[in-house]
Amino acid sequence: MAARVGIVLVSHSASLAEGTAELAGQVGGGSVTIATAGGTDDGRLGTSIDKVAAAIRRADAGAGVLILPDLGSSVLTVRTLLADEPDELPDQVAVADAPFVEGAVAAAVTAAAGGSLKAVLDAAQEARHARKL
Amino acid sequence: MPENCEATITLTGDLHARPAGALSVAAAQFSSAVQLAVADSQADAKSVLAVMQLGASSGQQVTVRAVGPDARNAVDALIDILSTVTRVGD
DSSP: OOEEEEEEESSSSSHHHHHHHHHHHHHHHSSOOOEEEESSSTTSSSSOHHHHHHHHHHHHHSSSEEEEESSSSHHHHHHHHHHOOOOGGOEEEEEEEEEEEHHHHHHHHHTTOOOOOOHHHHHHHHHGGOOOO | EEEEEEEEOOOOOOOOHHHHHHHHHHHSSSEEEEEEEEETTTEEOOHHHHHHOOOOOOOOEEEEEEEETTTTHHHHHHHHHHOOSSSSOO
16 A cells, blocks of 8 residues: 555644544544644643654655644744754645644545645645535 | 446435545545535535535435546445444444
């Protein structure tokens, strides 16, 4: 089986990231690596650049990595990492501008189907238009 | 020459998140365009969020329509998954 795009969920809350990864992983059928970077290094609410870097390395299977930040400084942390340490990261990395839960679920399904990084990014970002009611 | 194919099944369980995911993963394996229709609503089967938004529930009829070179196989595969949606589980 060809390598799948990996997914990184970056949240202020470790439990939010892990719960979202659990849900997205189940909907996607379990064949996609979803790594989480939630909370600060000392376990408080916040984000950690080292946790994000480690999660990207765990998620990378050679087909690219999609990063999904939750809010505010999660985005800043991801952007800082990508700008400051591009040589330390896989070649194909993209950041999704998408709602956290819906984007994670849509990305996981498209990654499970063998979609390219561009397809997985598009699926996550199309979640901006998904209605619940 | 693209083919058209269509089939309908009555659900014996609700179309929850996990089967919706399985449907979309399967639909994405085909090059045909694949649509699900339930009551007055339609969804692109390759979009899991659209499939979930259908809110298809037990007892409802779901029609799978595909247009493209592998339309028949796509419809067969999706009907097969829909037939496994039961009341048990989510």
